[in-house]
Amino acid sequence: MIKTGAEHLESLRDGRVVYIGREKVTDVTNHPAFRHAAQSIADIYDLKADPANRDSMTFEDNGTRYSLYFKRAHSRDDLAARTAMHRAIAATSHGLLGRSPDHVASFVTGMSTAPEVFGAFAGNLTAYYQHMRANDIYAAYAVIPPQAARNPEFYQKQNLPIPTLRVVREDDDGLVISGMKMLATGAVIANEIWIGNLIPLAPNQLAESVTCAVPCNAPGLTLWARKPLELGAQVEFENPLTYRFDETDSMVMCDQVKVPWEKVFVHNDAVLARDIYIKTPAHCYGNHQSNVRFHTKMQLLVGLASRITQASGADQIPAVRETLGRLAALEATLGGMIAGQLQDAEAWPAGHTTFNRRYMYAALNWCTENHSAIIDIVRELCGGGVFQMPADISVMQDPELRAQFETFWQTPQMGAVARMKLFKLAWDLVGSEFAGRHQQYEKFYAGASFIIRNHSYREAPWAHFHKVVDDLMAGYDYPGAPPASDAS
């Protein structure tokens, strides 16, 4: 099934409970904090449903069409089709929706290529994959324990529940879970939440190892949204990015939420809870989307940097051109890293093909390390221009102010209104609260940097690297050393 945007919006009117502070929101599609972000996701659904995009955004299996992000790759061409689909989806938000519907869906699709990893729950995982694609589900995920959970003794001493989400009861018809998980980006405007553990658990954390899927309207589940930035951006001209792309982040609170057995994928297994992401292509499929999404955002950043310098004529200065050349080189570097993931694709798991894992982690690490520095370069190119604009565009409604504004704020290269539009966009990308949230997102969405580097460490061919060193050293010795066969 391929949902339309209108059908997706309708599916969100399901009685879910979202808190903005103490305000309880039940219809996110009409609330000024979430409605434009919800529409941006609906636009992605419409993109997929457009017959003109049938072959690039959907695929057929047994006579039914599904969204292409549910396609399991058996060849490099299949992977290339996935990459192109991620690019088309990222383009709708210029890479500013991190957890678009193709992210978690790619995780689950990657898992479905190796369901045997799930042991007794393999059938559940396969059925969930089929449920997701059959109903064109948009899932978010919360796979990190809350920071408060790191000191369980603090809670135990006071006889309080430990905050991290866990199984509190097993019934004949399923598990009951309570507690908190972070930080579900997009959950407010999604259909379901995948709950799990992407970072290792201690062997005794059996109750916390639960991995399951819950609908956003599950009884007992509430979403505690961080400050919605869309609320402060009700005029598109002033904050064009915040206005449409604040995808939201929420803590997921569960109070005795019932999870039917068929939606349970890991239970009482602390090692498996994490292995399902890395012993299947899940992490690779999902984070390839992240790489492509970031690359799309890089193109906006580089284009904007150049336009900003054109607005003041600074683009004619050799030092400024060098900076722009550097930015363009950084954009191309990431493009090359993404292309390499296809070029050196892996025949893994059996009968399937996966993006090159090491290159994917390298790109993830590169993005995490470089985002702040790239933003800083663009900020530097903006100069004080972003603060030289009037507070808002209402100046144009006053004939006297308008005349002054149009005369004094223009440059030889650009009219006053066009400059204001450009600088408002630039500030929303590099300096606004939305931009600040993005800075934090790019640092942490795949885990803190030491976690990303651990993935790279795990996948590196250390035996090969060591052999290179050992072979080199085997080729020489100190003068007069006994022949190798005599050495004891």
Ligand SMILES: Cc1cc2nc3c(=O)[nH]c(=O)nc-3n(C[C@H](O)[C@H](O)[C@H](O)COP(=O)(O)OP(=O)(O)OC[C@H]3O[C@@H](n4cnc5c(N)ncnc54)[C@H](O)[C@@H]3O)c2cc1C
């Ligand atoms: C905007 C945003 C969106 C997010 N979206 C999602 C989402 O959709 N789903 C989801 O599940 N999670 C999401 N996350 C959560 C994200 O996965 C976590 O923030 C991330 O794993 C880091 O955990 P933490 O916030 O507890 O930071 P911490 O782990 O407390 O790290 C904070 C700092 O301490 C350092 N540090 C801590 N421990 C160590 C250590 N052992 N060694 C070295 N340094 C250490 C880190 O490097 C870091 O600088 C999101 C986070 C952000 C900011």
